[in-house]
Structures are given as structure tokens and as C-alpha cells.
Amino acid sequence: MAAIESRDVSVKELFRDFYIVPSYQREYVWEKIQVRQLLEDIRAEQQEGSSSEYFIGSVVVCPSQTRQGADDLIDGQQRVTTLFIILCAIRDKLSSLGEDSLEGIKKSIVDVDTDQDGNDCLRAHLEPQYKDAGNVFNDLIEGQPIKKAETRSIKNISVAYSTVRQFLSDDLEDSREEIKKFFGYLIKNVKLIKIYTDSFGRALKIFETINDRGIGLNAMDLLKNLLFMSADERDFEDLKECWKSIVDDLYKINEKPLRFLRYFIFSIWGVPRLAKDELYEWLIKNDEKIGLKNNPVAFAERLKEALKAYAGFLNKKDHYGNESHILENISFLYRKHTSARQYLVLLLAGRHLSSEIFSALCRDIESFLFVCILVKEEIRTFEALFARWSLRLAKVRTAEDYRIFSKETFQSQKRKHANKFHITFKEMDDRSLPKYQFDYVLGKLTQYVDRNAYGGNSPLSYYCNSREVHLEHILPRNSDGEVFKEFGSGADDPRLISSIGNLALVEKSINMSLGNKPFSKKRCIYPESRYLLTRIIAERPNIGNTAIDRAVLHMHPFDEWNRDSIRQRAEWLADLACVVWDVPIDDYGKGLGIGE
Incomplete structure (x- = not known):
């Protein structure tokens, strides 16, 4: 076969093959709004006529590294998983309505395959190997109620399944005939571009090209892809565990991955300005000083370590894990605004400092933030300033170093606002601030x-x-x-x-x-x-x-x-x-x- 093949396939053709979602892939992240939108779009196109077709994107696959006769799903996991859930939900709804003729849909979910010993066996057309999937796909395949959601992925899969069932009841009015027509349109008229490559490395490069500049995926997803593409296969397990820890920790603190990634970059390399859609391109261009490709595992570990400190700051703990009353004070300032976190750039940059100097940094940050709040100076305007300060902060080693740094940064900025601060404070009342x-x-x-x-x-x-x-x-x-x-x-x-x-x-x-x-x-x-x-x-x-x-x-x-x-x-x-x-x-x- 050619190194790369691509062709249009219907959902029916797609699910003639068997797919593995590799263990290093991110979990299922689609929520109700995305699932509902897909269903409504397909339904709207169906109502245009039985000859109309609906295109939902592309998938990239390569020969599976874990099971012969199956393909690893490198790109398109979210769409393919959602389609699989839709098929299971339609099968279960039709069965509950007394439909006996279900062989076609059942064959799209589970079919006969031949193992390495030449024996026939039943296999699901989609098999996720990432840990967050748990055994939820066994419940889906067998038509059993999904057990308690122990992970975000299982919760999302459960919500997706319920959303499809609700759509079939509300939009198709539990009509067996309408549901069958919808199923017929789905498997024959809904199309994808299936890109098949002869190797994992080539599949990852195609994935990167398709998602260049963050189209379809964000910089965090592309970064993950780049790390796996650069890593030796022997390091996959370590890299997978490290990345899973990063994703889980971001979810626990309810932090936007791209905000953390931006602040991480600002705190180390002092980049003055970097929009979310510029992150991945910046990482690629600056790889020589970052070391992504030379040592992807070390970079991931560095990211994980920074996130641990970052999560601690948000939980009012210093970089040693000790409770910090000063960080608690900062939380009082921004209790209602989770977007006002630019100060975390400086905390990340200063996490190497001794406890005494780090406390001084926190006090300076607290006073500076309040001055800005009172004189109505937008903190986001200081993002570039904080990035530049981070480079200077990285050189601080002693209390005297920090005293000079503080005088030339925080004190200098506060002096500019000093008169306005005093006047505004004197004229303040209980309606001036939240x-x-x-x-x-x-x-x-x-x-x-x-x-x-x-x-x-x-x-x-x-x-x-x-x-x-x-x-x-x-x-x-x-x-x-x-x-x-x-x-x-x-x-x-x-x-x-x-x-x-x-x-x-x-x-x-x-x-x-x-x-x-x-x-x-x-x-x-x-x-x-x-x-x-x-x-x-x-x-x-x-x-x-x-x-x-x-x-x-x-x-x-x-x-x-x-x-x-x-x-x-x-x-x-x-x-x-x-x-x-x-x-x-x-x-x-x-x-x-x-x-x-």
C-alpha cells in the first residue's frame, strides 16, 4: 500500500474496521452541548432530503501497535467515540420500542473478528485503552446501564449517551420509524475522510499538519502530540503517566490548560505577549532553548512540577506545601474573578526562592494588586510586565537581591500611583468596591x-x-x-x-x-x-x-x-x-x- 491513503467513507464503512484508542490519548471530553449540536446538525441535513450528505471531518489511523488487524485512532477520537455512543443509544432505544430487526446496527457495534490463532471472536469496533474509560464501554456494548461515573471521561460518556436517548425521545418523538430513518441516514449519508498511514510516526505528522495553528485542537493537545512524536517508544509509558497527571491536576483545580501553559512560558522565558492561538507555533520556533524534541519526558516532568506549585498557590499554599496567609489574602481580592490570575506568573517564577523571600514576594504581589484595584488599573495590562519581571526574579538568590528587585519593580510601579491611591482611599465608601x-x-x-x-x-x-x-x-x-x-x-x-x-x-x-x-x-x-x-x-x-x-x-x-x-x-x-x-x-x- 501507499504510505498515505485517504478516502471518503460513510459511518457504515467506517465501522467495518476495528479501532483502538491508544492509552496515551486524552480522555473523552465532549459534553452535552457538542453531542446535541452534532445530532441536530445531522437531523437538519437529513430533513433536506435523503440524497443530501453531511461531512463531519477527518480521522487519522495507522496499524495498531497493540493488536493485529486493528487500527490505532490517532486523530478524530472524539467524533468516532460519539458516533459509537450514538449507535449504542439507537440500538437500545429501538430495542425498548420492540424492534426485532437490529442485526445491521449490532454489527456496526460488535462484529466477528479473527484472532492470531485463526479463531473467530466477537470484538467491538471501538476499544479505548486509556484508563479513564474504565469498563464503561463494556456497559455500552452490552446495553447495560452505565455504572457510577468515577472519572470525568466516564461522566462525559454517560452524559453523551443520555443526550442521545433524550434526542431520540424528544426530537424523534420515540417513533420507531423515525429513529430507523435517522439511523439509515446516519450510516449512509454522514461522511468522513479517513486517512490511513503506514506508521505511527507518519500518522502523528499528519495529525500535526491537520491541526496546524490550533485548528480543531488547542495548543495543549498539539503539545502532547509533539511530545509523543519526539519520544522514544520505550518512554511512552512514563510520558503517558506524566501527561495524565497533568490533565487530572488541571481538572481538579478547574484551570484552563492554555492559561496555565501561557503562564508557565511567561514565568520561564519572559515572553512579553503570546495569544492562545500563538502558543504552539511559539513552542515549535523556540524548541532549541526549550528542549521539547531532545527530551520530551524531561519537559513534561518540568511542566508537571510547575503545575504542582501552581495548584498549591491557588489552594493558598506556598511551593513547599505550607499554608500561606498571604496567598489567602490574595484570594480575598479575587474571590469572584477566576480570570484575574496574572500574578501567578510571578509566583511560578519565584518558586525557587527561600520561604522568607517567597513570603516577601507574596506580600509585594498582594499590595501591588490592591493598589491596582483601587486606582482602577487593569491587572491584565501588566501581563507583559510580569513576564519581564520573571526573568529578573529568576536571578534573585539573596534577601538583598530581592530588596533591589522589589524596589525597581513593585515599589517603582506603586510610586506612580501613590497620590491617586491616597486620594481615592480617602474618598472611598462601601460602594466603591464589591x-x-x-x-x-x-x-x-x-x-x-x-x-x-x-x-x-x-x-x-x-x-x-x-x-x-x-x-x-x-x-x-x-x-x-x-x-x-x-x-x-x-x-x-x-x-x-x-x-x-x-x-x-x-x-x-x-x-x-x-x-x-x-x-x-x-x-x-x-x-x-x-x-x-x-x-x-x-x-x-x-x-x-x-x-x-x-x-x-x-x-x-x-x-x-x-x-x-x-x-x-x-x-x-x-x-x-x-x-x-x-x-x-x-x-x-x-x-x-x-x-x-
Whole structure:
């Protein structure tokens, strides 16, 4: 035969041969939407007339490396598997409707084959060897209910089967005649291009050509193909296990594979800009420095190691697997936005650092991210910047190295936004940020003062526990006559009520006793709080503790609460914020006496 043969085949012709899905192939990933779309497209084309044909793509096969007389399915696995599931579902539906003439469809699913000893045996036309398939195909072939989904692949296969059964009931109205007509159209008029090659290596090269620039498959799939194409067959098992671990871990953390791959590349090679559809081409062009083809197993292991650290960061753990309160703080900033993860580029680049220096990096990232959030600077605009910083971060070895790096990167960028940060913070209210970010702000301020006064290591989550810690409006949101009499005009001004200067954190039990009382009565209650930033609103603690004295030295209790009080407290909190988030403004925060 020729080295490469290609021809149009119908589904009926396709399933005259036997196919193996090799163990290194990715699992079945089609979901309900893709299966439903395929069924609807075939149905729509069928209704155009019995002579119309519907093309659904190509498949690439080569002689099986595991069983004589079968072909390894190199490309087209998802389509072929879906077609096989459709055939099984149609067989089961027709059987449930009392149809006896099922030999044709049964033969497309299972047929007689001859083994190496010349004996006849029954074989399924599709046999997946990847582990995630489990025994689900035995259930499909035998028409048995699919057992509990233990893997994502089994879940997807089960959903695909149910989707087909639902389509046959809803769209074809459980009509035996309509289902048979649909089956007839499917096996005779639905066409594919079957490309047959004489070797595995040639099949992989055709696969790569068909999917050039990510058409049909994404860069992660093409990367996998390239690794297997470059690897020695003796390394297939190791490479297969390594790749399966990567795919499984990405699924566990619900991360987009291409985002991780981009950040991995940025963190090591400092690429300034790289779109998702440019990833594979970049890998090919830069293979000399990457080493994909020379040592594919080593590259896969490097990717796996980076992903382990990456997953840990998302789970608020450092690269040693230790819980990190600073990474937890970052999660408070982006609780609702899984797309805002550009900072992971820097964490990946810094995973070689000692624990002490890595913690300093995390603190810098946290403060930098918050500054950007407050001044409305889009973090995604810093993607190229983070990539360039990664190259510099890779050279950091000592605390002094890192101090210089931090000064020339984070500090330099924050200085550009410093004045705007202070002004914006001073004018902020509880409507300026989403609630979870505003909780972070008050929690962080309160935590910082407490730590400097009392020491300890209470995490930010302690201060952001909405069940136990409440937001106190010093000027109440619902003012009565007594409040108006004390505060004067403007007691119902929402700008004053929501101002950062009018807000504090209090314990749930204390908040219940505060209610909507005027300040003259609340002054007696604030000192009962354990939070020093709240207590100082009404009185200065004087318990002879030097650390506490220093922490509250420049905090001023208020004798009365009015417009000026709110403005003054907002100004002071803005000064404090410059200290807490390490914003380098020379004129602010000098006299706070905190952290000196």
C-alpha cells in the first residue's frame, strides 16, 4: 500500500474496521452541548432530503501497535467515540420500542473478528485503552446501564449517551420509524475522510499538519502530540503517566490548560505577549532553548512540577506545601474573578526562592494588586510586565537581591500611583468596591493595627468572617431624631454614611448593642471591642503596654461625631493604608508610628 491513503467513507464503512484508542490519548471530553449540536446538525441535513450528505471531518489511523488487524485512532477520537455512543443509544432505544430487526446496527457495534490463532471472536469496533474509560464501554456494548461515573471521561460518556436517548425521545418523538430513518441516514449519508498511514510516526505528522495553528485542537493537545512524536517508544509509558497527571491536576483545580501553559512560558522565558492561538507555533520556533524534541519526558516532568506549585498557590499554599496567609489574602481580592490570575506568573517564577523571600514576594504581589484595584488599573495590562519581571526574579538568590528587585519593580510601579491611591482611599465608601473587596480593606486595616499592638498571627479570614464580624456605621444608616439633633444636618447624607471614615469593624455581640444610637451613647460601647482600630474611635487604651502605646500613639479619639470627624478619620485611614499596603508616599504615613 501507499504510505498515505485517504478516502471518503460513510459511518457504515467506517465501522467495518476495528479501532483502538491508544492509552496515551486524552480522555473523552465532549459534553452535552457538542453531542446535541452534532445530532441536530445531522437531523437538519437529513430533513433536506435523503440524497443530501453531511461531512463531519477527518480521522487519522495507522496499524495498531497493540493488536493485529486493528487500527490505532490517532486523530478524530472524539467524533468516532460519539458516533459509537450514538449507535449504542439507537440500538437500545429501538430495542425498548420492540424492534426485532437490529442485526445491521449490532454489527456496526460488535462484529466477528479473527484472532492470531485463526479463531473467530466477537470484538467491538471501538476499544479505548486509556484508563479513564474504565469498563464503561463494556456497559455500552452490552446495553447495560452505565455504572457510577468515577472519572470525568466516564461522566462525559454517560452524559453523551443520555443526550442521545433524550434526542431520540424528544426530537424523534420515540417513533420507531423515525429513529430507523435517522439511523439509515446516519450510516449512509454522514461522511468522513479517513486517512490511513503506514506508521505511527507518519500518522502523528499528519495529525500535526491537520491541526496546524490550533485548528480543531488547542495548543495543549498539539503539545502532547509533539511530545509523543519526539519520544522514544520505550518512554511512552512514563510520558503517558506524566501527561495524565497533568490533565487530572488541571481538572481538579478547574484551570484552563492554555492559561496555565501561557503562564508557565511567561514565568520561564519572559515572553512579553503570546495569544492562545500563538502558543504552539511559539513552542515549535523556540524548541532549541526549550528542549521539547531532545527530551520530551524531561519537559513534561518540568511542566508537571510547575503545575504542582501552581495548584498549591491557588489552594493558598506556598511551593513547599505550607499554608500561606498571604496567598489567602490574595484570594480575598479575587474571590469572584477566576480570570484575574496574572500574578501567578510571578509566583511560578519565584518558586525557587527561600520561604522568607517567597513570603516577601507574596506580600509585594498582594499590595501591588490592591493598589491596582483601587486606582482602577487593569491587572491584565501588566501581563507583559510580569513576564519581564520573571526573568529578573529568576536571578534573585539573596534577601538583598530581592530588596533591589522589589524596589525597581513593585515599589517603582506603586510610586506612580501613590497620590491617586491616597486620594481615592480617602474618598472611598462601601460602594466603591464589591463587598468582598471592601471587607478585605477594613479587615486588613484592623488586622494590621492589632498585630502591631498585640502581636499574634490571626489570619485575615478572622476579620472577614461576616457571621461574627459586622460592619459598623458610626453615623447610623437609619437616623432618628436623637441622631439628627447630635449630628446636625446631613445625618441622612448617604455619602457621609457610606464613607470609609464612618465605618469600622465590630463583633456581632457588640453590633447588636450599638444599633442606631447616637455617637454619645456608642462612645461607651466601642471600648468593649477587641479591635484596637475600633476602640480608639472613643478612647485611647492605656494599659502600659509599650507596643500598644506605639500602635495607638497617633490615633485620635473623638469627643463628638460630625462631618469633620468623618473627614478627619478618612484622612487618617488613607495615611494608614499607605503604610499597610506599602505605598511609597513620602508625605503620608510618616507619623503613624506603626511598623517602625
